[in-house]
Amino acid sequence: MKTMLSITKREVYGYFATPVAYVFIVIFLIMSGLFTFYMGSFYERGQADLTSFFDWHPWLYLFLIPAISMRLWAEERRNGTIELLMTLPISVSQAVLGKFLAAWIFTAISLILTFPMWITVNYLGDPDNGTIIASYLGSLLMAGGYLAIGSCISSLTKNQVIAFVVTIAVCFLFTVSGMPIVLNFFSSWTPQALLDTIASFSFISNFTDLTQGVIDIRNIIYFLSLIIGALTLNVISINSRKGM
């Protein structure tokens, strides 16, 4: 545990020692603001809630999270530091978890910095703050899902650009799997049960459930098992490099 946290600490420090952290946070805040006010019609809706803010999170994450996750392992492999890391007395799972946790903490920090949005809506009206907290938690869980997929994909290549593009593609499938664009493709030739399964893998539908203010254990289990599954594949991928 302590070993894992040493790795996490080093990684978080790493984000803030380079411009990556500041660029990411600024872009994240600007884009989430633009989406909320312009595309989400925050004022025009005339309701004191953050629906128009949270609704855009899956799409924001789809492009921004792969930018964080792409470097997690690809950079270590390109720079050769993976040899330094993996010959320290740590297990592969400690390294994978430690790095993932650091990236997750970093996204949590970015998310927390959107608090002016919460202040604004409380100033303008009387929102259901319970729902807002549930939505923030849901958003963080969803970010974890994107990050875990990205971390796993990053471990398969030395090339950060490949990691970025492939992660976007895979995350896109997870994001839209509940939408007509995917379901229509399957609906003509698959049974309803399978169709429901595919739809239940959707980030958007699982996330939307949480933003309704109902903390359903199924949605939480969905995101957590997705994270655990992707990180397990990540460990397997790193381990298999030893045999090569």
Next chain:
Amino acid sequence: MSVLIEVDRLTKSFGPFIAVDDISFSLKRGEVLGFLGPNGAGKTTTMRMITGFLSPTKGNISVCGHDVSEYPIEIKEKIGYVPEGAPLYGEMTVMNFLKFIANIRKIPKNKINDSIHNVIKKLGLELVLYQQVETLSKGYKRRVGLSQAIIHDPDVLILDEPTDGLDPNQKHEVRKLIKEMASTKAIIISTHILEEVDAVCTRAMIIAKGRMIVDKSPKDLLIGSPEGASLDDVFRTLTIGNPGDNL
């Protein structure tokens, strides 16, 4: 003297390519083994297997009595390793990097400061402690790489081309450091600089095309060669065979 490294019929293949072919040796405390060989001979691959970074295709390795594949974490605690090119986390300062390594190496809290100051002094890092690693000169980077390998005072030290790219003075310093530590550790260094073997090693092992050709003391290498032959000549004869064969 106790045996610290035991390598038994070690083989590694990457697909059809055999990088290390049936190498066996053992190394005791106090010995400094020089791995010699042309580029691509299998030196780095062998070191990567001893440090647990790669797993062998066949054969066994034990370090300090533990099997490397069975106790990967335990043996990594006993080893200090400078990988080829001494890769480092460039965005960290030297001080933060050393603290990170000391924490991961589980050096007790009350000894961390002593250990860090010890390596800072040994490697002369005082002036660059708060600089980012990526801004340092090659010589300093290499010294930082060495410092992370000895911070926990390991029984076994594995250095992959530790003096590569250093100027003559820096080479001298690194060799002096290796000699100072030699009596209490088992050390393997790889190099293609022959004078280095003569300067620091008690044993020289020549590897070519994955196979071990010679395992002798540096002085014995010259025995049996024509009068006046240098280590360079011996090396060339052993690794290419009769020079005429390869032309």
